[in-house]
Amino acid sequence: MVDKTFGAKAHKALSKRGPLCVGIDPHAGLLRHWGLSDDVASLERFCRTMVESVADTAAFVKPQSAFFERFGSKGIAVLEKVVAECRAAGALVIIDAKRGDIGSTMSAYASAYLDPASPLSCDAVTASPFLGFGSLTPMFDLAEAHNRGVFVLALTSNPEGASVQRARRSDGRTVAQSIVDDIAAVNEDAEPLGSIGAVIGATVKGACAENSGSITAVREHTHGITHATPQSDSAHDLMKINGPILVPGMGAQGGKPSDLKRVLGRAAAAAIPSYSREIARQGPSPAAIKEAVARTLDECRSALRR
């Protein structure tokens, strides 16, 4: 059934709960800020409070796997609980693991996150396409089989990303544009949204062609294929993604709600602005976290309406 796909669920969540993803990133500094020590019992306490404060209101919750992995198997056990409890409260859970590998190893990563029988089974996972977009195929296949999603890194929020992602290929496109085009091909004809998302940071210098003054992209013919050739580094054609767009870099990294349209243009209709530290550092008071969620959601909603 089409409405069971991750893309359809993401679309519904965006309209019902609104455009917000709350990241659960229990790093040592945040635990300290909450008056907790850096151990598994504190990790559990932090996560319990975050889940109780956000999972029944935020459309998406994104636990960052690294902060659980650093506690070994006991940390992973906490992550399993976070995933199950958030899903039970109606949030769509994206595990941020940024996996990228080849062949049977990629299949194993896909099973770990997207197979309903796995203890870490969630709604979607982040993936890195930098071993070649095609290397992610086992993950896309499993996502499709089980109505799950994959968010593929395209233009990341860190300044180092540009040296790889904005590099030009021999066909004139940036690496990021080729990733966007590959996502678009997987999502082609999906309604209301495809299940393969893109990750585009709120801090990137400019991303969409329509806001860069070069919307009339030059068409270039290379090897028998016609491409839209971006006129500048900021001229990415994002409308074609036809999938949800995870936008990290909000809050603590400097991204603001007004950046959503600056970076994504009309593609911002599918934006999922994602905040981790900015919301968690309002804790440990659940009321303060809830208040931050409501305020942040309001700010994102009104920036996207403008």
Ligand SMILES: O=C(O)c1cc(=O)[nH]c(=O)n1[C@@H]1O[C@H](COP(=O)(O)O)[C@@H](O)[C@H]1O
């Ligand atoms: O995939 C991600 O979520 C991600 C992509 C990206 O380009 N930049 C980025 O910061 N992230 C993740 O988003 C979270 C950002 O955390 P805050 O800066 O505290 O909001 C971290 O878990 C990052 O690993």
